[in-house]
Amino acid sequence: MDSHIKSPPTRRLSTGERENAIDRTIPLFPPAIEIDEHNYFDNNEPPEYLEDMICCAQEFVSFHENNRVVLVTSGGTTVPLENQTVRFIDNFSAGTRGATSAEYFLENGYAVIFLHRQFSLLPYSRHYSHSTNCFLDFMEENDGKVLVDPKYQQEMLSVLRKYQTAKDNNLLLLLPFTTINQYLHTLRALSVALQPLKSRALFYLAAAVSDFFVPLHRIPEHKIQSKAGGNKLVMNLDPVPKFLNRLVDKWAPGAMIISFKLETDSSILLSKAKQALERYSHQLVIGNLLQTRKREVVFVEPDAPVLWIRLTPEQEAAGVDIESLIIPAVVERHSAWIRESDNSV
Amino acid sequence: MDSHIKSPPTRRLSTGERENAIDRTIPLFPPAIEIDEHNYFDNNEPPEYLEDMICCAQEFVSFHENNRVVLVTSGGTTVPLENQTVRFIDNFSAGTRGATSAEYFLENGYAVIFLHRQFSLLPYSRHYSHSTNCFLDFMEENDGKVLVDPKYQQEMLSVLRKYQTAKDNNLLLLLPFTTINQYLHTLRALSVALQPLKSRALFYLAAAVSDFFVPLHRIPEHKIQSKAGGNKLVMNLDPVPKFLNRLVDKWAPGAMIISFKLETDSSILLSKAKQALERYSHQLVIGNLLQTRKREVVFVEPDAPVLWIRLTPEQEAAGVDIESLIIPAVVERHSAWIRESDNSV
Numbered sequence: 001m002d003s004h005i006k007s008p009p010t011r012r013l014s015t016g017e018r019e020n021a022i023d024r025t026i027p028l029f030p031p032a033i034e035i036d037e038h039n040y041f042d043n044n045e046p047p048e049y050l051e052d053m054i055c056c057a058q059e060f061v062s063f064h065e066n067n068r069v070v071l072v073t074s075g076g077t078t079v080p081l082e083n084q085t086v087r088f089i090d091n092f093s094a095g096t097r098g099a100t101s102a103e104y105f106l107e108n109g110y111a112v113i114f115l116h117r118q119f120s121l122l123p124y125s126r127h128y129s130h131s132t133n134c135f136l137d138f139m140e141e142n143d144g145k146v147l148v149d150p151k152y153q154q155e156m157l158s159v160l161r162k163y164q165t166a167k168d169n170n171l172l173l174l175l176p177f178t179t180i181n182q183y184l185h186t187l188r189a190l191s192v193a194l195q196p197l198k199s200r201a202l203f204y205l206a207a208a209v210s211d212f213f214v215p216l217h218r219i220p221e222h223k224i225q226s227k228a229g230g231n232k233l234v235m236n237l238d239p240v241p242k243f244l245n246r247l248v249d250k251w252a253p254g255a256m257i258i259s260f261k262l263e264t265d266s267s268i269l270l271s272k273a274k275q276a277l278e279r280y281s282h283q284l285v286i287g288n289l290l291q292t293r294k295r296e297v298v299f300v301e302p303d304a305p306v307l308w309i310r311l312t313p314e315q316e317a318a319g320v321d322i323e324s325l326i327i328p329a330v331v332e333r334h335s336a337w338i339r340e341s342d343n344s345v
Numbered sequence: 346m347d348s349h350i351k352s353p354p355t356r357r358l359s360t361g362e363r364e365n366a367i368d369r370t371i372p373l374f375p376p377a378i379e380i381d382e383h384n385y386f387d388n389n390e391p392p393e394y395l396e397d398m399i400c401c402a403q404e405f406v407s408f409h410e411n412n413r414v415v416l417v418t419s420g421g422t423t424v425p426l427e428n429q430t431v432r433f434i435d436n437f438s439a440g441t442r443g444a445t446s447a448e449y450f451l452e453n454g455y456a457v458i459f460l461h462r463q464f465s466l467l468p469y470s471r472h473y474s475h476s477t478n479c480f481l482d483f484m485e486e487n488d489g490k491v492l493v494d495p496k497y498q499q500e501m502l503s504v505l506r507k508y509q510t511a512k513d514n515n516l517l518l519l520l521p522f523t524t525i526n527q528y529l530h531t532l533r534a535l536s537v538a539l540q541p542l543k544s545r546a547l548f549y550l551a552a553a554v555s556d557f558f559v560p561l562h563r564i565p566e567h568k569i570q571s572k573a574g575g576n577k578l579v580m581n582l583d584p585v586p587k588f589l590n591r592l593v594d595k596w597a598p599g600a601m602i603i604s605f606k607l608e609t610d611s612s613i614l615l616s617k618a619k620q621a622l623e624r625y626s627h628q629l630v631i632g633n634l635l636q637t638r639k640r641e642v643v644f645v646e647p648d649a650p651v652l653w654i655r656l657t658p659e660q661e662a663a664g665v666d667i668e669s670l671i672i673p674a675v676v677e678r679h680s681a682w683i684r685e686s687d688n689s690v
Contacts, residue, residue, distance in 0.1 A: 081434070086553070086609065086635065089426070090435045094464075119439075125480050135470050135480055136508045139493070139501070146493045146501045148484075156484070156491045163481045208431070212578040233557040237578040264431065290431065 037241035044216050046185040053175055053186060057113060057193040060173045064111040068200045068334070071190055072105065073207035074098020075117025077180040081235065083219050088179075089237075091208035095120030097260075097293070097323070098206040102172070103162070104327035105204075111171045113194075115186060115207070118176040124163035127155075180210045180240060187243070191251035199341035201255035202334050203247065208262065212237035244280040256337040257282040258330065264290045273300040284333060286326070294322060299329065382586035389561050391530040398520055398531060402458060402538040405518045409456040413545045413679070416535055417450065418552035419443020420462025422525040426580065428564050433524075434582075436553035440465030442605075442638070442668070443551040447517070448507070449672035455547070456516045458539075460531060462552070463521040469508040472500075525555045525585060532588070536596035544686035546600035547679050548592065553607065557582035589625040601682040602627040603675065609635045618645040629678060631671070639667060644674065 061069060075098060076091030099121040102112045106123070114123060128135055138152045148156055166172040175190075177183045194201040215238055248257055259282060261273045266289055273287035277300055287298040295316055299307040309325050406414065420443065421436030444466040447457045451468070459468060473480055483497045493501055511517040520535075522528045539546040560583055593602055604627060606618045611634055618632035622645055632643040640661055644652040654670050 078435070082609070086437050086607065087555075088435055088437065090423070090433055092431050092433065128480050135473050136505055139505055141502065141505060141509070144502070146498055146505055148491045148493070153491055157486065157489070160481055160484055160486060160491055164486070210432075231584060233582040233584075235580045235582065237580065239576060239578075262431065264427070 037243055037246055040184065040241050040243075041188070044181050044184075046189075047182045050185055050189055054189050054193055056173060056175070057190050060111070060113065060170070061193055061196060063170055065196065067111050068109065068202065068338075069111045069113065069194065069197055070105045070202040070204050071113045071115060071194060072098050072102045072204045073115045073183075073187065074102070075120030076208040077117070077183045077210045078178055079180055079210045079213045079237070080219060081214060089210065089212070091210055092290075093117070093120065093208040095122075096126070098204075099123050099126040100321050100323040101204060101206060101327060104321070104323050105331075106162070106166050106171055108327055108331050110202070110331075111173075112166075113173045113175065113190060115175050115177060115183075115190065117207070118178050122174065123172065124159050124166070127159050180213050181216075183207065183209065184240075184243060187247070188251055191247055191255075194252060194255060198254040199256065199338045201252065202330075203252060203255055203257040204330070205244075205257070205259045210240055213240050214238070242279075244276075244282065248280055248282050254341060256284075256334050258284045258286060261285050261287045262290060262293070263287070270298065270300070270306065273298065277302060283337065284330070297322065297326060301333075382588055382591055385529065385586050385588075386533070389526050389529075391534075392527045395530055395534055399534050399538055401518060401520070402535050405456070405458065405515070406538055406541060408515055410541065412456050413454065413547065413683075414456045414458065414539065414542055415447075415450050415547040415549050416458045416460060416539060417443050417447045417549045418460045418528075418532070419447070420465030421553040422462070422528045422555045423523055424525055424555045424558045424582070425564060426559060434555065434557070436555055437635075438462070438465065438553040440467075441471070443549075444468050444471040445666050445668040446549060446551060446672060449666070449668050450549075450676075451507070451511050451516055453672055453676050455676075456518075457511075458518045458520065458535060460520050460522060460528075460535065460552070463523050467519065468511070468517065469504050472504050525558050526561075528552065528554065529585075529588060532592070533596055536592055536600075539597060539600060543599040544601065544683045546597065547675075548597060548600055548602040549675070550602070550604045555585055558585050559583070587624075589621075589627065593625055593627050599686060601629075601679050603629045603631060606630055606632045607635060607638070608632070615643065615645070615651065618643065622647060628682065629675070642667065642671060646678075 074093075075095035076093035078091075079089040081087040081089065095116055098114070098116060100123075102114050102123040105112050112123070116122065128138065138149055138156070139146050140149045141147075175186065177186055191203075214235070218236075244257070244259060257280075259276060259280070261269065261276055263269045263272060269287050269289060273285040277285045281302075283301065285300040287300055288296070296308060296310040299309065301307075307329075309322065309329060311320055311322050311325070419438075420440035421438035423436075424434040426432040426434065440461055443459070443461060445468075447459050447468040450457050457468070461467065473483065483494055483501070484491050485494045486492075520531065522531055536548075559580070563581075589602070589604060602625075604621060604625070606614065606621055608614045608617060614632050614634060618630040622630045626647075628646065630645040632645055633641070641653060641655040644654065646652075652674075654667065654674060656665055656667050656670070
């Protein structure tokens with residue numbers, strides 16, 4: 001398991017706690033071979049490290065029991081095409097939206113669980129890790145010591161301070177995934193771990209989740225062989241079951257849930273976003289186009305006109321993150337959600 | 346284009362030079378719809394930045410006209426499944442073999458062209474970029490300045506010095522790719538650029554190249570749509586034409602060529618490596634298994650017994666890179682290749 005995870009968990013789940021992590025509404029014997037959201041978890045085993053992660057998350061939630069906690073998902077999930085994986089299908093995502101959003105949630109007083117594709121961008125280190133400059137280009141040797149080049153000092157100090165503050169106050173929990181299966185199991189487990197926070201829990205699902213996958217029983221053990229002169233490869237992929245319904249109804253009752261809709265065709269963006277909102281009955285869909293995602297997004301909500309959030313040309317030229325506009329608008333809606341929930345009790 | 350590339354190229358190719366980059370043996374009108382190595386480049390356009398890259402490479406080769414130059418390819422190529430790419434098939438490769446090998450080639454006096462998957466591991470910065478630690482964890486604030494934590498000073502100084510030496514002496518040219526198409530076009534162009542070096546050019550093809558792809562004319566423009574309740578996705582992939590023959594015969598006559606064979610099934614590794622050697626008539630196949638690739642590889646050569654190169658348990662425990670054993674063995678063979686070529690003139 002990735003050592004992004006803070007301190008190795010010191011205790012295992014008790015039997016009782018383990019039971020709580022199991023959705024009893026899922027039948028033990030699936031009625032059909034078709035993998036859907038009812039039998040997915042029976043047919044696709046959890047990652048071995050899952051219980052350690054649950055431990056970390058439970059400790060984090062206890063620590064922040066009176067705060068707002070956001071689960072930010074980030075980066076693309078992979079679909080392995082072989083068991084000992086050489087080849088996989090991936091979704092385009094460097095994790096910019098998730099990593100940047102996490103920083104603005106921290107600035108707005110949230111504790112953040114950052115469920116991210118391993119090696120995708122992370123909050124704060126994103127400013128340096130996937131930059132076109134090599135990290136060593138920020139360094140220089142002086143009098144036998146490695147120093148940060150003076151021209152990068154000021155910006156790096158500002159980033160380092162924010163990062164240290166988040167670390168020192170236990171405000172950021174980094175949890176990695178790679179495959180769609182790891183992602184789905186972890187999302188379910190974290191949702192359960194967040195239940196004690198009720199409406200103070202926020203789900204900000206920015207990860208690019210695969211729509212199609214190869215079920216476990218159809219994945220070949222070894223590398224698919226190619227022949228000289230040319231056999232073709234035909235791949236049959238099943239749709240990934242849609243879990244947002246379960247998240248809304250069963251796993252995270254009371255929490256506010258935000259999903260993203262990424263399209264490349266502008267003519268269908270709004271209709272797809274509205275469709276998602278109707279199908280899953282959650283609180284907000286943030287729509288965006290691949291081509292313009294860094295300068296405009298659209299909020300689609302129940303019983304409200306759509307709201308475009310756009311950078312002005314001046315903001316764009318100045319390098320303003322659009323997430324600095326998105327997150328305050330999200331926080332405002334989450335505050336309203338908490339007030340409504342309190343009133344309805 | 347990625348700014349890993351040193352200094353923007355200052356001149357464009359002349360028409361004559363451009364002509365040289367075209368393989369005239371490729372027929373303009375392919376005899377069949379099947380994409381093979383004869384018509385691939387007619388049916389799949391070069392990346393827009395290719396001429397800039399050729400310029401960089403030509404300048405680098407001129408600068409090193411009396412040295413040995415190795416082209417190291419590294420990381421996995423992607424196969425886009427959509428034109429405005431959201432989804433793609435990827436090959437597992439962090440680029441560890443290539444990035445580590447490049448460092449040892451530099452230590453052995455080679456100039457290195459590092460043709461790598463964008464954002465995969467790079468020589469020297471690999472020690473920090475994909476580490477499980479966040480880059481910022483190496484830093485601390487002291488008296489209002491960002492400093493490298495004293496406990497990392499010594500190692501970072503050693504890495505930084507090697508990196509600076511390579512940079513100051515123009516010994517390392519970083520060129521990125523993402524898709525299989527970018528990789529193939531760039532490999533062909535670089536091979537031509539390396540021709541003046543004759544036998545002093547070495548090809549060390551460690552990239553994980555896709556075996557199957559979707560030809561340009563079959564790629565859908567927009568994101569593939571999934572429907573609720575489940576349509577399946579059937580994908581038809583064609584085999585990627587095998588180009589090693591052309592590299593050996595046409596693009597890089599005189600150069601020494603080394604390819605890699607990665608398998609997951611140990612029972613077929615040797616036979617697959619021998620098959621590749623027979624089919625392409627090049628000089629060396631380095632075989633390795635996904636599971637053990639960091640501690641053993643096998644050299645398969647014409648007219649020689651196979652040679653296993655393995656770390657001892659002591660070396661493994663001490664964290665020795667197996668590339669520190671592989672590269673000297675490769676250099677020895679390249680020296681012999683240069684001597685033989687000189688004698689045959």
